[in-house]
Amino acid sequence: MDVNDVPQEGNRTMGGHLRAMYARDAEGRIVMVQSRGGEVDEAVTLQALDLIHEMTEAARARVAAGETSPLEYWMYAQRLDLPQLAQVSGFWQWRIRRHFKPQRFARLPLDILQRYADVMGISVEQLKQLP
Structure with a gap:
């Protein structure tokens, strides 16, 4: 998953907290990205x-x-x-x-x-x- 594809729609079950996810940045490295969660979560x-x-x-x-x-x-x-x-x-x-x-x-x-x-x-x- 690319950094820009990390879900940020928001997840009401997370109570406003952020979750750490891993994604590829523009240089192809795996980096940690904050996510607000998404529909699936x-x-x-x-x-x-x-x-x-x-x-x-x-x-x-x-x-x-x-x-x-x-x-x-x-x-x-x-x-x-x-x-x-x-x-x-x-x-x-x-x-x-x-x-x-x-x-x-x-x-x-x-x-x-x-x-x-x-x-x-x-x-x-x-x-x-x-x-």
């Missing part, structure tokens, strides 16, 4: 946000039905998935999946709940229930 971002919203609402329904713990809801509400939650919390994925079981989640010690709450940026009390 916006469409993909909105599609991803819709999917995250659907996953969050599905988790909310499972929590209400007693099929999963509020941890799964909060994971999606914070725009995380299982591998990301494992990485930032320091727990193995298989262990987090066990914590999705309501009976196990109810017996978790405070220090584990606090680690999850810190990752989510919420209190332990909020973590234990739906908003």
Whole structure:
């Protein structure tokens, strides 16, 4: 992509922030160019946000039905998935999946709940229930 072809239409999902992209300048060198984003970026971002919203609402329904713990809801509400939650919390994925079981989640010690709450940026009390 040439420097003049970098999208600058603006992307409302970026909140006015700029993004770094790489393009060829007039001399054929690869240079970093600031971009405001474009239509394609916006469409993909909105599609991803819709999917995250659907996953969050599905988790909310499972929590209400007693099929999963509020941890799964909060994971999606914070725009995380299982591998990301494992990485930032320091727990193995298989262990987090066990914590999705309501009976196990109810017996978790405070220090584990606090680690999850810190990752989510919420209190332990909020973590234990739906908003």
